[in-house]
Amino acid sequence: MKRKKLLLALAIACVASSSAWSGNPARGRDLYNMHCSACHGPTGEGVARDAPKFKFGERLEKPDFLLMQTVKTGKKGCPPQFGVLKDNDILDILSYVRMLR
Numbered sequence: 041m042k043r044k045k046l047l048l049a050l051a052i053a054c055v056a057s058s059s060a061w062s063g064n065p066a067r068g069r070d071l072y073n074m075h076c077s078a079c080h081g082p083t084g085e086g087v088a089r090d091a092p093k094f095k096f097g098e099r100l101e102k103p104d105f106l107l108m109q110t111v112k113t114g115k116k117g118c119p120p121q122f123g124v125l126k127d128n129d130i131l132d133i134l135s136y137v138r139m140l141r
């Protein structure tokens with residue numbers, strides 16, 4: 041019983057600390073609408089050809105720090121954001137994008 045409580049406390053601590061590291065979705069929404077929605081769609085429905093539909097959680101399996109690298113360097117039809125958006129900005133956008141589901 042004691043062990044279970046300890047594990048629970050540990051789990052809560054992990055969740056709490058990870059949220060401290062994750063982005064700010066309200067800020068992310070504005071940035072998303074400015075830089076990403078033309079292709080990924082205002083509600084994540086994916087308007088441009090081949091653009092993943094974030095609404096259905098497409099291509100969001102990877103953790104934020106990996107997705108952030110892809111967003112920075114760009115990938116095929118996804119334009120590189122290096123020098124355009126800061127790491128913070130991208131993390132904010134990703135936290136918003138994860139809420140579109």
Ligand code: HEC
Binds near residue numbers: 072075110118125
């Ligand atoms: C010009 C259209 C366009 C814009 C603007 C755009 N994307 Fe994309 N994005 C795409 C396309 C097309 C793909 C699919 C690339 C491929 O073929 O793998 C993609 C893929 C992605 C992926 C999946 C990467 C992976 O690992 O598979 C993420 C995450 C992503 N975009 C995020 C963003 C974010 C965040 C922004 C805004 C900063 C953005 N995109 C702006 C077209 C765009």
